[in-house]
Amino acid sequence: MNAAEQFQAAATEKAGDLRHRAVIQKAIGTYDAAVAKGKTRFSDWQNARSHAAQIKWETINHLDRYLEQFERKVIENGGQVCWAETAEDARRYILALAQRRGVKRVVKSKSMTTEEIHLNEAFEHAGIEPIETDLGEYICQLRREPPYHIVTPVMHLTKADIAQTFAMPATTSAEEMTMFARAKLRQAFLTADMGVTGANFAVADTGMIAITENEGNARLSFSLPKIHVAIVGIEKLIPRLGDLALLWPLLSTSGTGQPLTAYNSLIGGPRQSGEPDGTTEFHVILLDNGRTKLLADAEQRDALHCIRCGACLNACPVYKNIGGHTYATTYQGPIGSVITPHLRDAKEWSHLPFASSLCGACTDVCPVRIDLHHHLLHNRRNAVQRGFDHPLQRLAFRLWLWAMKSPTLYRLGGKLLRFTPMTPWTKTRDFPEPPAQSFKDWWEENERRP
Ligand code: SF4
Structure with missing residues (x-):
């Protein structure tokens, strides 16, 4: 079966799975209530969205300048930068570094970019043990499943499903399960040779990366091991440190409804002389992997404004019925259907933009005002113009x-x-x-x- 046929088969099965629908709709219902409340904390939510869109527009339209400024600052601060044109380049850099330093165990914080480049599989293949430390990602790793959602990796699981994954009785409380995972992960932090993170933002004027999280595991991942490697998609740049004053609360409000996540960290390089702690090496891998192809497309370039809040997935009536795994892509839902045909094979993934009602709910919720449903239409048009649609469908329209x-x-x-x-x-x-x-x-x- 090709990707389109697999999608069709999985969507048909999931849409008829009432238990699955009930679980995710309950989760999204809780999320909706929290976000609605979170938005009321802004004096003018619509104005905040416009301002954020402007910041990202400025960055993406001058990305060359901001990337070079960021690189200069990281190096000034004692870090190292790798420009990775492809996923293979990124994997090669990090594996060579791990092998040079004799790394045996890596702790990872949640990062969709590392999912995108299939880093865990590469580590395992090289005999290095990767350990996911975000609770949701840790559960995914135990289940050998990809994340179900870009913010909430195990949205599709109930408490009983997670207890079963931990080989615990179904009646185990959430606190007991968390303590079980915590005991395992503490040991991993203390024995890891390398910490790998993504970045929510990369700040050009200071050369810092900003990481947003709720569990403190990212902070332990980049501060306890000696080596920290951050894998950063080039679209994560923002011009100024001050832009975080808007982007941090906007991301957390759209992502989970929180005014701010529990931990927000800025990493500006390895330990400086006289500092008592911190890593001895700080590496930033700037990942292209198809992003410059999207950047070259003036019509759809603003899809690179995405701050990966996940709001468009939660708003999408198709996602709510077929769920995240059906897409079989790193980035699911509306934003995934917009960017995947650009980042990966355009023909193989040309079916994704057709999996939409074009209702526009995604566009309405996007905190950086990406015109998602029109981009889905653009992708449909591109697919038809390139002859990727089914001949029978073309005949029917004729x-x-x-x-x-x-x-x-x-x-x-x-x-x-x-x-x-x-x-x-x-x-x-x-x-x-x-x-x-x-x-x-x-x-x-x-x-x-x-
Ligand atoms: S496209 Fe917009 S709503 Fe969707 S994940 Fe990105 S920022 Fe969030």
């Missing part, structure tokens, strides 16, 4: 266009369709009985009445 241009054919088509069985559409959906009389016939009949 026939429809032909019929739409002729009143006689249109009328005939309407009559025929009223008596055509709507399977397979009605196999999984309700469809009302079509009226025996068309609106046009009804109108003509009623018009003739005095």
Whole structure:
């Protein structure tokens, strides 16, 4: 099966799985209530979104300048920068570094960029043990599953599912499970040779990376091991440290409804002389991996403004029914369907933008005002123009266009369709009985009445 057929099969199965739908809709319902409350803390939410969009627009439209400024500052602060054009380049750099330093164990904090480059598999293949330290990611790792959601990796699991993953009784409390994971992870922090993180933002004017989290595990991942490697997508740049005053609360409000997450860290390089603690090496890998292709596309460049808050996934009626794993991509939901055909193979992933009702709920919630549903349409248009659509679909639209241009054919088509069985559409959906009389016939009949 190709990616489109796998998607279709998984979506059909998940859409009919009522337990799965109940679990994620409950989780998203809790999230919706928290976010609605969180937004009221802003004196003007819409203005905050516009201002954030402006910051990201400025960055992405001058990305070359900001990236070079960031690199200069990291090096001035004693760090090292690797420019990785591909996932392979990023993996090669980090594995070579790990091998040079004799690294046996790596602790990782939550990072979708490391998921994107399949870093855990690369570490395992090289005989290095990667340990996820974010609780959700740790559960995913134990289950050998990819994250289900870019912010909430195990949104699809109940407490009982997690207890089963930990081989504990179903009645185990959340606190007991957390303490179990905490005991395991503390040991990992103390024995790891390298810490790997992503970055929520990379600040050009100071050369710092900003990490947002709720568990403190990222802070332990980059401060206890001797070596810290941050893998940063180039779109994570922001111009100034002061921009975080808006972007931090905007991200946490859209992501979880919190005014600020529990821990917000700024890392500006390795331990400086005279400092009692901190890492001895700080490496930043600036990852392209298809992002400059998107940057070159003036129409869709603003998809790089994304701050990965996950709000568009939670708002999407398709995501809420088929769930995150169905997409089989690193980035799911509306933003994933916009960027994946650009970051990965355009033909293989051309089906994703069609998995949308184009209702625009994603665009309405995006804190940096990305015009997501129009970008989904752009991707559909690109797929059709490049001939990636199904020949039968193209034929159906040609026939429809032909019929739409002729009143006689249109009328005939309407009559025929009223008596055509709507399977397979009605196999999984309700469809009302079509009226025996068309609106046009009804109108003509009623018009003739005095
Ligand atoms: S596209 Fe917007 S709403 Fe979706 S994850 Fe990115 S910032 Fe959040």
